[in-house]
Amino acid sequence: MLTTRSAMPQNQSGPDRTKAKRLLAGLVLLASFLPVGAQAKMPADFLGKWSTDPARCEQVNGEVDMLEVLPDGLTFYEIGCEFDEPKTGGKTLRIAAQCFKGGSPMSAGGVELSRSEPDKVSVSLHGFFWTAETPETFQRCHEQ
Secondary structure (H helix, E strand, C coil): CCCCCHHCCCCCHHHHHHHHHHHHHHHHHHHCCHHHCCCCCCCCHHCCCCCCCCCCCCCCCEEEEEEEEEEEEEEEEEEEEEECCCECCCCCEEEEEEECCCCCCCCEEEEEEEEEECEEEEEEEEEECCCCCCEEEEECCCCC
16 A cells, blocks of 8 residues: 555654655656656546545545656655556556655656556555555545
8 A cells, every 4th residue: 555644654754745745846847858758648537636535536634545646757645657668458557657755766667557447546665664555545636
């Protein structure tokens, strides 16, 4: 299972979280300057915001977890990943990725996204020491 707020130490410092957000924003900005062919091509039906409570499409520590899938990466509570080209296998995508958690450095591993229903997606991260590999399921956020 991906690490959620309830499994996180309660004394996460603000500067580390801010640093991680800035790093992810910088990486997304950098990727936007790459030629289109150099960016991952995420299928459109995986893109968007997903929540453990689609009526509340916002991170609420200890209650609601959010996942945002972008064309070239994803964000999840204190986790950011950049994707390589996805490999499709039915309703499942396997993607080589560089990910970080909190203030940790980027490390190589894999992301698996799968669709069991039109409004659900499961995500699991593989090869990272800071998370379990058990999939977590999210529902597509309702339009706001």
